[in-house]
Amino acid sequence: MPKITAVFWDVGGVLLSNAWDREQRKRTLEHFKLDEAEFSDRHDMLVSSFERGKITLKEYLDRTVFYRPRPFAPNDFQDYMYGLSQELDGTLEFARALASSRKYLMSTINNESRELNLYRIQTFKLGEIFSLFVSSCFVRLRKPEDGIYKLALDLTQRPPNECVFIDDRPLNLDAASRLGMQVIRKESRDQLLNDLQKLGVNT
Secondary structure, eight states, X not given: OOOOOEEEEOOBTTTBOOSSSHHHHHHHHHHTTOXXXXXXXXXXXXXXXXXXXXXXXXXXXXXXXXXXXXXXXXHHHHHHHHHTOOBOTTHHXXXXXXXXXXXXXXXXXXXXXXXXXXXXXXXXXXGGTOSEEEEHHHHSOOTTSHHHHHHHHXXXXXXXXGEEEEESOHXXXXXXXXXXXXXXXXXXXXXXHHHHHHTTXXX
């Protein structure tokens, strides 16, 4: 088996809680007492543009929430969105230790809107861990499209068989696997560390 030289990470669901996925949207809508069906219709039409960085967070919220008067301010809604981001089960600390070993190129491949992505990079000091952020909002491509994985390989100039990609969703792993990357579905921290160890990846 070729030696792994690069580790690519999803962020939401692997290192941190999801930024603005179904669970986070549900909690926010309940908190602000918004109609879920009404919001979801608008969200579904905009989420691709939002996560590709083609519209701003303000534009997204103007069209999904603040298209009519609300009894709360946009800043209150945004602050609540940001506050939903939390670390998961110690995996972030492991990624930090792996980066400190300097054995591997460390990069993300993640779907995220620009403002939430930048907030999470800054708040959780992800810039200390990753040398590259292949984020949908920066590259205008989203998982599970083949293009985002091909771009990650082009940018890092790593052979696919020397790369491992970690995600919590099987569909996002399929394209990476087809391109020849090693893949791991993260279900728990201990399982992830064990699977990485099998590939020879350790601190």
